[in-house]
Amino acid sequence: MKLAQWISSLAIFASLTSACSSSDDVGQPKSGNSAPDGGNTAHLSGAFTNLCATCHGDEGRGKDKNPAIPGTRDEQGYIARVRSGGGPMPAFDSSLISDAELEADYAWLTTKRQ
Numbered sequence: 001m002k003l004a005q006w007i008s009s010l011a012i013f014a015s016l017t018s019a020c021s022s023s024d025d026v027g028q029p030k031s032g033n034s035a036p037d038g039g040n041t042a043h044l045s046g047a048f049t050n051l052c053a054t055c056h057g058d059e060g061r062g063k064d065k066n067p068a069i070p071g072t073r074d075e076q077g078y079i080a081r082v083r084s085g086g087g088p089m090p091a092f093d094s095s096l097i098s099d100a101e102l103e104a105d106y107a108w109l110t111t112k113r114q
């Protein structure tokens with residue numbers, strides 16, 4: 001009985017330490033869903049980061065005179081605004097940022113950004 005307890009606590013210890021030290025280890029015994037959900041970077045497309053973040057901020061919250069996006073626009077309005085540009089904002093065609101990237105960014109901005 002004692003030995004069994006010792007073995008099981010050793011197993012728990014081993015699974016805890018390995019869960020902490022490796023993030024890409026598959027086949028881990030489940031250790032609860034403790035993935036940190038803070039830090040909302042890297043959820044927007046690379047094109048957004050390269051083309052838009054300098055003006056609108058890393059998460060599109062707006063910066064200086066540049067408004068927060070998407071503002072009140074729907075998805076099509078958002079895409080149309082990017083394609084047409086306007087004011088100090090240049091137009092961006094689909095070779096620079098695709099519709100799919102804009103749609104994914106829009107979805108994140110409207111549903112996931114906190």
Ligand code: HEC
Pocket residue numbers: 048051052053054055056065066067068069070071072073077078081082086087088089090092097
């Ligand atoms: C040079 C700075 C600059 C860059 C780069 C830029 N924008 Fe803008 N954007 C602006 C400004 C300034 C406005 C507001 C213009 C106005 O009031 O007419 C604006 C407006 C918008 C709007 C309309 C917001 C509303 O409330 O109607 C959207 C959507 C938008 N930008 C998305 C983007 C996206 C997506 C990118 C990257 C592909 C981008 N912008 C890149 C400066 C920029």
